[in-house]
Amino acid sequence: MKRALVTGANRGIGFAIAEGLSAKGYEVLLGSRDLDAGRSAASRIDSIPVQLDVASPDSISRAVKDVGPVDILVNNAGILGSGGVLDDPGDFTDCMNVMVRGPLLLMHHLTPHMVSRRYGRVVNVSSGWGTFSDGVAGPGAYGVAKAALNALTVSAARTLPNAVKVNAMCPGWVRTRMGGADASRSPEEGAETAIWLATLDENGPTGGFFRDKHPIDW
Numbered sequence: 001m002k003r004a005l006v007t008g009a010n011r012g013i014g015f016a017i018a019e020g021l022s023a024k025g026y027e028v029l030l031g032s033r034d035l036d037a038g039r040s041a042a043s044r045i046d047s048i049p050v051q052l053d054v055a056s057p058d059s060i061s062r063a064v065k066d067v068g069p070v071d072i073l074v075n076n077a078g079i080l081g082s083g084g085v086l087d088d089p090g091d092f093t094d095c096m097n098v099m100v101r102g103p104l105l106l107m108h109h110l111t112p113h114m115v116s117r118r119y120g121r122v123v124n125v126s127s128g129w130g131t132f133s134d135g136v137a138g139p140g141a142y143g144v145a146k147a148a149l150n151a152l153t154v155s156a157a158r159t160l161p162n163a164v165k166v167n168a169m170c171p172g173w174v175r176t177r178m179g180g181a182d183a184s185r186s187p188e189e190g191a192e193t194a195i196w197l198a199t200l201d202e203n204g205p206t207g208g209f210f211r212d213k214h215p216i217d218w
Contacts, residue, residue, distance in 0.1 A: 002119075003070045004198060007031040007054050007106070008077030010041040012176035013125065016191035017074055019045045021198060029067050031077070033059075054102030055094065060109065069113040072198045075103035075149075076125040080178050081140025088140065095141035100148045107156060111164055120164035123197045124153050126209065128170045133217035150209060150218055157207030165206040169193045172211060 004021045008014040010032035022028045022045045030045075031052035032038025038049035050067055053059040054077045079098050081091045103124055114120025129138035130146025137143050150168050157166040171190030175183040196213050197204075209216050 001025065001027050002072060003027045003029065003067075004072035004074065005029040005031055005050070005067060005070045005106075005110070006074040006076055007052060007102070008033075009047075009074075010034065010037040012178070013171050013174055013187050013190045013194070014074075014076040015041055015045075016187035017076060017125075017194045017198070018047055020188070020191055020195040021072070022046045024195070024199060026072065026199075029070065031063065033077075054106070055097040057101075057105055060102065060105045064106070064109040069117075070110055071114065071117070071119060072121045072123075073106055073110050074123045074125065074194060074198055075106060076123075076194070077102065078125065078178070079142075081138070081142040081145075083140050085141050085144055092141040092144070095145040096148065099142075099145040100152060103149060104152060107152075107166075111156075111160060114164045115161060118161070118163045120160075121198050121200060122156070122164070122166040123194050124149050124166070124168040125194060126150055126153070126168040126170055128172075128211070128216070131170075131209075131216070131218055153209070154207050154218075160206075162206060163202070165197075165200055165204055167197045167200075167206060168209045169197055170209070170211040170216065 028047035035051040042049040052063040153168040174190035
């Protein structure tokens with residue numbers, strides 16, 4: 001049975017991804033900064049809760065040691081930020097830690113096993129707000145961090161062998177705590193492309209950016 005680690009998976013899109021992968025027969029490690037929230041979410045599906053704060057290198061190191069090798073990594077955890085990108089250096093640091101450094105460190109720790117096994121899937125949950133084609137929008141440093149995550153996706157895919165596929169995806173505007181109640185998509189709809197990328201066959205793409213299973217511009 002292949003093993004999948006999903007970050008920020010106690011609610012919203014992350015939970016929908018975890019639930020979808022579990023339904024497909026994968027062993028799911030449900031990452032959550034708050035372990036109690038993770039346990040509560042994991043009890044609703046067949047998954048294993050993992051305390052994981054992606055903003056903390058120490059938490060990442062402990063988590064990867066506890067969970068051991070995985071075949072699939074979904075970097076879903078994110079924060080929205082607020083104000084303008086130049087308003088609060090602390091907001092910039094937080095966004096970069098959660099949405100760039102955290103995914104980088106998890107890939108650093110977990111992809112060597114994927115390479116040795118000649119199989120791996122990394123899915124970086126990004127956003128249209130992180131695209132230059134759409135103006136790097138969003139509040140605070142959110143768009144900048146997502147643009148950096150997109151760049152990390154391209155660079156990592158170029159670095160890793162084709163058997164370890166690294167892709168980014170945009171879930172669209174989703175009804176979550178971050179997206180708000182007026183958003184046009186359900187978490188399950190937002191998760192669909194991530195689940196597809198996490199379960200690609202050997203002929204699937206790598207180094208791409210997708211929405212609704214179709215390539216989109218960077």
